Amino acid sequence: MGRLFGTDGVRGMANRDVTAELALDVSVAAAHVLGSTGAFEGHRPRAVIGRDPRASGEFLSAAVAAGLASAGVDVVDLGVLPTPGVAHLTGVLDVDLGVMLSASHNPMPDNGIKFFTRGGHKLPDDVEDAIEQRMREPWDRPTGVDVGRIRLDIGSSGARYVDHLVSTLPAGADGGSPLAGLRIAVDCANGAASEVGPAALRAAGADVVVINASPDGRNINEKCGSTHPEQLQAAVVAAGADLGVAFDGDADRCLAVDHTGALVDGDQIMGILAVALKERGELVEDTLVITVMSNLGLQLAMTEAGIRTVQTGVGDRYVLEEMRAGGFSLGGEQSGHLILARHATTGDGTLTALQLAARVATTGRPLAELAASVARLPQVLVNVSGVDRTRAGTDDGLLEAVSAAEAELGRSGRVLLRPSGTEPVVRVMVEAGHQDLADQVAHRLADVVRERLAL
Known part of the structure; x- marks a missing residue:
């Protein structure tokens, strides 16, 4: 049996991989493990639960609540709320753990279970491993007054989260609303931000045009x-909007669109916000944390702006680890998963949208102009299947080909080989100053991978 927890909690097809039985068992184990570390000492343990609008989230959240209550934990059911909203409320309500039921940007049939520790932080690997181990061990069940209670808190929790989001913005001109005068289109992905996303933008003073904010349990991310x-x-x-923002199903990501309809990706948003934070003296050590998949254009733009970039592996958890280790204030991924550490413990799409719109408002410059400061280099990704991924970093012939490609590209390009973590696949990513060159180098290296790593 493989590891239960993946890079972002437990995830799979609902009612097949992620079942009610699994949700109950893992929640009991989580209560026991967190309790054994001293988190529950001196008081009755408490938890909050949130979910995105997937139909399967209804039975899974009920199973999680049942598991926690059966282990003696008092539970507050927050209903439908974005993942970062659950993380935020886990911290401000001073509860012992938070649980989010969501498969983020995955299709509707999937779902997942994500835990937060006290303060709203994701679980480290060793705690996840301890939970898996605890699931296989017997336990003493509380009875009578010692079993947990479950209550609903739907509505007020969302309003509290919206208030927090808006409070992160500077005042507008002459003390007015921060986003006054901006028309913003928002795509809620028929997901968890369908109410709070538009509400936060409107509370900040924007004229909001809303699409895909009618979740029915089946249409999330569709x-x-x-x-x-x-x-x-x-x-x-x-x-005729000034800009648009798009969330994913649990609203921990945000991509943007400028007034011409051109896409503004996570790299460009990071670059815009990094410069804004630097100007305000809020970018810790003038450093931005990115992943190896961020476009080289972002790194070049940050160097031009006097901002250092630190790279991590792919995945927001690695970005978070690096940010917490170095005390950095901003990091994220090309996918639009941005972490603003001063205001959130995890990626927050609505927060990102507000901060980006505020930058447009305070500078008086259109998003297209701000985004142009991060010129994306042509990027080509080729997936080579049916190969021995374990030899991608050791095969002499392949390494020589990579070195030759890097010399050809010079400082205006780069090569990245990424073995899949689960499949016999090696991903070849090449960036170059011109699309034709990126295509040629990527496919040439893909041929070498195919030849040298053949099974």
């Missing part, structure tokens, strides 16, 4: 949101 921005691009142009 040809909409940050993974399918085409609808938003058309809506921005049709509404």
Whole structure:
């Protein structure tokens, strides 16, 4: 049996991989492990639970609540709320753990279980491993007054989260609303931000045009949101909006669209916000944390702006680890998963949207102009299947080919080989100053991978 926890909690097809039984058992184990570390000492343990609108989230959140209560934990059910909202409330409500039911940007049939520790932080690997181990061990069940209680808190929790988001913005001109005068189109992906996303933008003073904010349990992420921005691009142009923002199903990501309908990706958003924070003296050590998949254009733009970049492996958890280790204030991924450490413990799409819109408002410059400061280099990704991924970093012939390609590209390009973590696949990524060169080098290296690493 493989490891239960992946890079972002437990995830799979709901009612097949992620079952009610699993949700109950892992929640009991989480309560026991967190309790054994001293988190529950001196008081009755408490937890909050949130979910995105997937139909399967209804039975899974009930199973999680049952598991926690059976282990003696008092539970507050927050209902539908973005993942970062659950993380935030885990911290401000001073509860012992938070649980989010969501598969983020995955299709509707999937779902997942994500835990937060006290303060709203994701679990480290060793705690996840301890939870898996605890699931296989017997336990003493509380009875009578010692079993946990479950209550609903739907509505007020969302309003509290919106208030927090808006409080992160500077005052507008002459003390007015921060986003006054801006028309913003928002694509909620029929997901967890369908209410709080538009509410936060309106509370900040924006004129908001909303699409895909009618979740029915089945339509989350369906040809909409940050993974399918085409609808938003058309809506921005049709509404004459200054910009648009698109969330994913649990609203921990945000991509943007400028007034012409052009996409503004996570790299460009990071660059814009990094410069804004640096100007305000809030970018710790003038450093931005990115992953190896961020476009080289971002790194070049940050160097030009006097900002250092630190690279991590792919995945927001690695960005978070680096940020916490160095005390850095901003990091993220090309996918639009940005972490603003001063205001959040995890990626927050609505927070990102507000901060980006505020930069447009305070500078008086259109998003297209701000985004142009991060010129994306042509990037080509080729997946080579049916190869021995374990030898990608050791095969002499392949390494020589990579070195030759890097010499050919010089400082205006780069090569990245990424073995899949689960499949016999090696991903070849090449960036170059010109699309033709990127294509040629990527496919040439893919041929070498195919030949040298053949099974």
